[in-house]
Amino acid sequence: MFRSVLIANRGEIACRIAATLRAMGVRSVAVYSDADRDARHVRVADAAVALGPAEARASYLNVAALIAAARQSGAEAVHPGYGFLSENAEFAAAVEAAGLAFVGPTAEQIRAMGDKRAARERARAAGGPIVPGAEGADAAALERAARPLGFPLIVKAALGGGGKGMRVVHDRAQLDEALDSAARVAASAFGDASVYVERRIERARHVEVQVLGDGAGNAIHLLERECSLQRRHQKVMEECPSPVVGPELRARMTDAALALARAVRYRGAGTLEFLLAEDESFYFLEMNTRLQVEHPVTEWVTGFDLVRLQLEVAATARLPLAQEAVAMRGHAIEARVYAEDAARAFLPQAGVAARVRWPRAPFVRVDDGLMSGDAVPVHYDPILAKLIAWGPNRGLALARLTAALDGSLVHGVISNLPFLRALARAPEVRRAAFDTEWIEREFLAGFAALAQAPAPEQALAAASIAELLGLAREESGDGAARAGAAPTPFDALGAWRQPGLA
Amino acid sequence: MFRSVLIANRGEIACRIAATLRAMGVRSVAVYSDADRDARHVRVADAAVALGPAEARASYLNVAALIAAARQSGAEAVHPGYGFLSENAEFAAAVEAAGLAFVGPTAEQIRAMGDKRAARERARAAGGPIVPGAEGADAAALERAARPLGFPLIVKAALGGGGKGMRVVHDRAQLDEALDSAARVAASAFGDASVYVERRIERARHVEVQVLGDGAGNAIHLLERECSLQRRHQKVMEECPSPVVGPELRARMTDAALALARAVRYRGAGTLEFLLAEDESFYFLEMNTRLQVEHPVTEWVTGFDLVRLQLEVAATARLPLAQEAVAMRGHAIEARVYAEDAARAFLPQAGVAARVRWPRAPFVRVDDGLMSGDAVPVHYDPILAKLIAWGPNRGLALARLTAALDGSLVHGVISNLPFLRALARAPEVRRAAFDTEWIEREFLAGFAALAQAPAPEQALAAASIAELLGLAREESGDGAARAGAAPTPFDALGAWRQPGLA
């Protein structure tokens, strides 16, 4: 095993990787931008190297600075986490060129899977089901090729991701403009105007399969995850197993995933995303060549630490376990806590999280990157933490997740906790009756009305009483927060215990 | 299910019970003494009732105040936790006489199992193996009856517990004095001078079986726990399963446990403690008629929430699961963090825990009752938290527990964390080669030498540099701590970033 690993990331995922390194006795090296000097991921690592200015381009996306940090700190391997450079082939190549191990697939595999159109082709070649689609050298050719597919269609950027550049087209009249617009967005966002079209699968669910390959053509799977609860193609809650996948469908989906992973001789942990139609047909969507945000639900249900498995594959080029060792126990659900204002179009938030409290409860796990007084910088993805709950069945897991959301507090920065609490209580979520567009189609309007309703009298009463009891002191805001204090009305004043006050 | 449950306890166990109630949607009612007004268990409950002065006798042991609190708060049931009144038959009777459900066995069952000698008789009647022993109306009769047992022997108080009043006798010459002394201690500690003797089983392990009964003669088991790591008969680390119990022995032990539980028509969760000899023979020791401190290891390995099971039995008088539903997965180990100075004879500590940090890591659970700035009162058992780690095998669980201990910080009050860290790293603990006396016989001396060694230069350097950088300000001690701050050298002074300082 490596003696020292550099974590080329920040926030909760950097903390989570450091936890596994500590349990393995491997020295962890954190990196940080100027905005993250005091961040939790710096505090938990054995060593830390400054990268540069706050902007991601100058720090967490700065390949040269990261390679220099790895060399300087004596790291033998680099774990990229998710986001940032985790799916950047040039970074993977640069790490290996520097004589270090990249905890992930080869640069070629990242490149091949990063081109969504090429990935589709590989999936097709490996016998995987793909959504009927069409390509074409130019708009006219594409349009001709798309004719047999019927409508609705989706136009996608070849190099896209995260839904960027995607357009849904309901009839022939919209197609020209959509192709044009998608190509423009693709050119500006991904530096390549190539687009392709796919038939749109209605009311589809997003189900993905976790795989682990040794780089020599062997691969195993670690079950599937259900990630249909999305807002604008961003996952909100994920679970393992999928509540709609039975043993037979699971076998078919994992077989398809493994066929592709083996065909490309995939190395490390990866995820094959599928669209699952209501008739249980499924279609390859794309492959993520990195650790997923939602990996903890798989960890809980299978009992395996995915970061540890990644490191073992990277260190030995061998699979550390056999398929037979993977068993499913119970059900796990994750909720992603973001600094965003769900009541105001989910605008991202930043600032100082003066007071933060995450729950501790049996069968609840919290992967957090933030404690009271920590800053939420404006520069990065605003994920604050992930709450994960397990239960012997889905109902109990969801009840525990709901209680965990109620037991969470983020003050000083607006978070999406109210949104997640409402979502966890929605009857459709309890019944698992949703598809990838359900949140936007059916849930959001009701939530927005709720979120914009006047605050109840009790809230106004509580705030007003606290104000009279001394909270109004301005220094109890940012100042105290920076000093690690949790400002409260009672800290400042014992007077409230005296009945004679006011 | 009950709509509202009063938790007649404090600290980590009160917090842990409240967590399950919250996930079940049941209103929780905390109780608190004057010393616990600001304690964490008060903060997490839906309602809270003051009991009285700090001394346990006037608060957490005050039956009348507890019954009044339950009535006043509208609770329908009372969960006693462990310790305090959890094994007090009069309390259980008073709760039921008040028309409330007692989350535990009947008063008669508590009384019957509380008399260790009577419990031995019941175990023998149920066909359970008991340590060969002897009784007698007076010292002379006891001595005569004990002759066939040989030596060494143990003299025990009939109503004793926790090792109080126990004496080991190595030869005939010591017996008279030991009987005399044990009777005196028993009379003063338990109000009853009755004693009995048992043959001493050498190098025995402490293995206990978790059972759950419906009160009508049906009972299931939830595997065994290994609790041999003890100091002065106090458990220090516990695990599930026992590393020395295989399927055949497990079947024999759980059968013996269930025979007794069924014979007494046991109601609720209980634990049958056994001594396990090196030849795999085992002997009934006693039965604990309550939730054990170490229940989380069972929860993790079986996947069941024991507090929830207790509540379900109390509410329905039915077993909520069948024996077939209980399966074993992986291995879990718990370490108990106490406020005690392991370097100075484990003297209990109290004060303000100015800074507290518990780890968050995959497969690690922390049951805590203490956050930064909280008081550790002098009046109660000084348990601060329990760290529990799970792994697919014992080695990984222990590695994670070790990392969790390293990731814990308790400042302001001396804790036994250094002791636990050393213990988790001991080769005998790694090999699971220990018995109930191993810590005192072989581990303590080496640890004491280590603990009393001079602090390393790095520690002196760190403290001195911090001092020069401004930590010396006296107010950063208790004052700031009470205000919820985490005092640190860096909070007070940004000057250390300037290379020109000093």
Next chain:
Amino acid sequence: MSTRLVWRDGDRVREVELAREADGTWRVRVEGSELVVRVEPAGRGRMRLVMDDRSVLAEITAAGERRFVQLVSPAGATDFVLDRATQRRRKQGAAGGGLEAPMPGVVTRVMVAVGDAVAAGQPLLALEAMKMEHVVRAPHAGTVRAIAARQGEMVQNGVALVELEPAPET
């Protein structure tokens, strides 16, 4: 003796009148309805509001003018952000809003200059944060009197960006 407090609650202005009785209970009037609450300690940073038939845990954190309020009851937790509605902010709110930074971010483009006449809905400047761009538009026609932010500058949530004098009504 009672005290009056004014809060900004989203787009609303809320008035609270409260008084403490001789027996220590609080009498809180919010828009016509009245709450009688007893306040109990609930550990550092928390209080319990006890009313006739129920009680609720409340936790309040100050951050500048804003107060973060969490209420917890057996039915769950809810979070609110209230703002000490100062004279300045209420006036701005009345002028139509939309001229404060809706999120913290970096000003990527400034599309107007002081003295410009702008139409309602016209883009004034653009902010970017965490991969999202947000365009601040004129809430009404008028003349730009001041611009408080420069391109490349980082601004906090709620900071005034543009001062816009309304065009005379026609």
Next chain:
Amino acid sequence: MSTRLVWRDGDRVREVELAREADGTWRVRVEGSELVVRVEPAGRGRMRLVMDDRSVLAEITAAGERRFVQLVSPAGATDFVLDRATQRRRKQGAAGGGLEAPMPGVVTRVMVAVGDAVAAGQPLLALEAMKMEHVVRAPHAGTVRAIAARQGEMVQNGVALVELEPAPET
């Protein structure tokens, strides 16, 4: 320019001499050996001591005269409690110790009175905390000059309980 600090480390008195170099590094001398360390930030409340061949995380918390120190390295975490060794405390330590409360607790019995002559090892008073009783005994023969605690009183760790004047050496 260097600074000298004196610490009580258990029963020991430890002296530290430290100076900051022009380049920002610290030169720390402890009983003859010398450490050269660079101090880096490691988040609020933590610092990283970087030495030639290794680095260690350090976290220090003040509680009265005591400093709680945690060091964390890949080899694990270790905790230490150091005491600002004031003149008063060092003198007491030199007098034999044992007259301070060894743990926080309630004084259950006071077995001597002011003016009593006591023998070495004689019980002076008893403390109880969390079910444990601890008897404080005279570390040497002498005369009781003062008793700072009464029966039933709660005392903190380290508080002086009895002032004992040593008997003249024979």
